[in-house]
Amino acid sequence: MQTNLFLAHQRQNYLIYSEYIPVSENKIYILAIESSCDDTGAAIICDGKVISNITASQQEHSKYGGVIPELASRQHMTAILPVIETALQDAGLQKHQLTAIAFTRGPGLLGSLMVGVSLAKSLALSLDIPMVDVHHMQAHIMAHFATEPFPHFPFLCLTVSGGHTQFVKVNSLTEMEILGQTLDDAVGEAFDKVGKMLNLPYPAGPVIDQLADQGSPVFAFPEPQVKGFDVSFSGFKTAVLYFLQAEMAKNPRFIEENLADICCSVRNSLIHTLMKKLKSVATNTGITHIGIAGGVSANRFLRDELTRIGVEEGWSTFIPPFSLCTDNAGMIGIAGYHKFIKGLWCSQDVVPAARMEW
């Protein structure tokens, strides 16, 4: 009887939670799957808490200086089943005990998303359990709801990753709106592209961050001036390129002799731009609960600056643990859990979305 109820729910897009009564136990166990880019992730979430979180990061792209989409989807296919098995084992759970499956529907690389979405659909079908589709960028923000204290609503989140840079007003656990964003490159992309100019391996963000700690911000780059709540990083990237070309023409060893100082100048300049805009968004909206999320939120200078400025401005600041900053399935599961208990399930007709509406 419960089975029929599940299937009925899956045929429609969004249904009401009150119609659903969890099977035998009182606990809700969700298997979450993440495969939007080059990390294959699986996690188990019990009543909204991450109890296992496994990520297989694809190292193969490093030598190409960026993610190769075809290679990424093939690697997901190899990794996804062992990653799921390990997540289940770590949680001490068997597949038949799962209540629902949450998965990243987008945005991301279509071929990569396809692997996670197809597997989620077939698992949900074979286990007769509901599915919840998750927006990858919203899930980054939901990392703040892994452990208490939780931010109060409305909460302002600077969401910074390899493909996105957004100032998001979070109204509730499932409702968010973008107040501003990058007009061109994401800040993670700016780190990665500058890293390429400096011959650093991909992804260059963490490498630049580490090298920056040994240097000083002695080189100045022009700060992009963008009106309103948006930002732009493509001019910055070009300015760094011209600067490096001019210096290398004078001294071909300029990069190797000044690597730490270049990294520190680049990192601090990018983070200053973000923090200046974040301050303006906070002042204009009057929001005082402020956080960061996404891969670039692992940046040490960004974390320190948010804390320092937060004290100055009287904000309550929120910084996710390192394990939930870069792509992982734990955050997908937290987002999925909150959609699940609101009855925001999806049907078997669901398809991956390289670009996904907010």
Ligand code: KG4
């Ligand atoms: O969120 P994420 O793991 O994947 C996407 O959704 O894009 O973010 C990856 C991005 C990459 O651009 C990477 O260079 C950057 O996050 N990143 C960092 C740091 N750790 C990762 N950027 C600056 N400093 C870091 N410590």
Ligand code: ZN
């Ligand atoms: Zn991400």
